Amino acid sequence: MSALAYTFWSMTDWSDAYEHVPSGATVFIEDTQIPAEINWTGDQVVAKLYRLSDENTPIVVNGQLFLTDLDVKNFQSTVSLQGLYKQTLEWDATGKAHKIIFTQI
DSSP, X not given: OHHHHHHHHHHSTHHHHHHTSOOHHHHHHHTOXXXXXXXXXXXXXXXXXXXXXXXXXXXXXXXXXXXXXXXXXXXXXXXXXXXXXXXEEEEOTTSOEEEEEEEEO
């Protein structure tokens, strides 16, 4: 009976149709597109400011320059926690980001 079923299965186009049924792997591959632009929340921008001394890259938020931890302490209130921000990077000649700019949208 199994041999008869296998023969029937292989002679029909059912096996070809079965190959096109999406599986977990194909859905994962098709749905993994990175958006062109990622928006940052105000909370995320403030968290980035608190890593300023670790990353040692100046950050500008809506025109306010943050160079030191003291700048973060004194001017973090200028960042709207409920706002959305667009990030832009400025690169130096070696390809390293030398300034991070956040602009509220």
